[in-house]
Amino acid sequence: MNVPNHVAIILDGNGRWAKAKGMPRSYGHVKGCANLETICDDMKALGIKYLTVYAFSTENWKRSREEIDVLMRLFRNYLKKCLKIAEKNRMKVRILGDISAFDADIQQKILDLEEYSSQFHELHFQIALNYGSRDEITRGMRRMAKDCTEGRLQPDNITEETISSYLDTAGLPDPDLMIRTSGELRLSNYLLWQMAYTEFYFTDVAWPDFHREELIKAIEKYNERDRRYGGIKEEA
Numbered sequence: 001m002n003v004p005n006h007v008a009i010i011l012d013g014n015g016r017w018a019k020a021k022g023m024p025r026s027y028g029h030v031k032g033c034a035n036l037e038t039i040c041d042d043m044k045a046l047g048i049k050y051l052t053v054y055a056f057s058t059e060n061w062k063r064s065r066e067e068i069d070v071l072m073r074l075f076r077n078y079l080k081k082c083l084k085i086a087e088k089n090r091m092k093v094r095i096l097g098d099i100s101a102f103d104a105d106i107q108q109k110i111l112d113l114e115e116y117s118s119q120f121h122e123l124h125f126q127i128a129l130n131y132g133s134r135d136e137i138t139r140g141m142r143r144m145a146k147d148c149t150e151g152r153l154q155p156d157n158i159t160e161e162t163i164s165s166y167l168d169t170a171g172l173p174d175p176d177l178m179i180r181t182s183g184e185l186r187l188s189n190y191l192l193w194q195m196a197y198t199e200f201y202f203t204d205v206a207w208p209d210f211h212r213e214e215l216i217k218a219i220e221k222y223n224e225r226d227r228r229y230g231g232i233k234e235e236a
């Protein structure tokens with residue numbers, strides 16, 4: 001099996017999964033969080049080098065105060081625990097998104113985790129938190145415009161690579177495969193620039209139930225695709 005170099009996942013369906021079990025949404029988030037740990041182990045075992053997950057979008061702040069509080073508590077615990085997970089999986093962790101919206105202690109935990117895990121290179125694990133692609137592009141283009149007006153960059157020298165270098169994902173390869181769990185068929189403002197050529201896999205399985213077998217199914221489907229990027233298909 002040819003494994004993709006970079007897998008991006010939209011973690012969706014925690015709330016519906018919990019509701020179907022007669023449980024509160026927070027139970028779904030706890031299970032979703034636990035599944036994130038397992039899927040990192042699976043990615044590493046399968047030899048996937050880059051994993052990027054969409055855990056909290058710029059739009060998710062519209063949820064109830066109660067749910068936001070649960071999520072922030074989960075992020076706090078997870079970011080702490082992730083130091084151990086990073087060591088176990090030799091995993092370099094990077095947060096994508098505008099972290100300035102989080103409480104100071106969460107921001108500090110993010111910086112600590114990124115610094116500690118920067119020594120590892122076997123699995124590159126990106127977590128998108130307070131992330132939205134349009135917000136990322138807006139922030140990046142503001143910095144780029146500033147570099148132009150202050151003479152560090154010439155507009156005529158701007159290439160696609162220049163634009164990529166101003167995004168939160170600077171230096172990362174583009175995703176090869178994007179998986180969205182729980183039945184919705186949209187991108188929800190996720191990695192819009194980076195996924196120009198990415199293969200998409202949508203499944204009805206909710207995130208807390210998305211385990212290794214489901215991941216393998218997605219990779220098998222990816223293997224069946226003809227990835228020629230607009231070129232001519234080779235003769236069989």
Ligand code: FPP
Nearest residue numbers: 011012013014015016029032033055075078
């Ligand atoms: C998607 O389900 C989940 C979220 C938007 C919440 C965040 C993700 C987790 C808790 C996973 C763990 C992540 C980290 C970084 C600790 P949903 O609530 O949108 O489900 P629904 O569509 O069924 O309502």
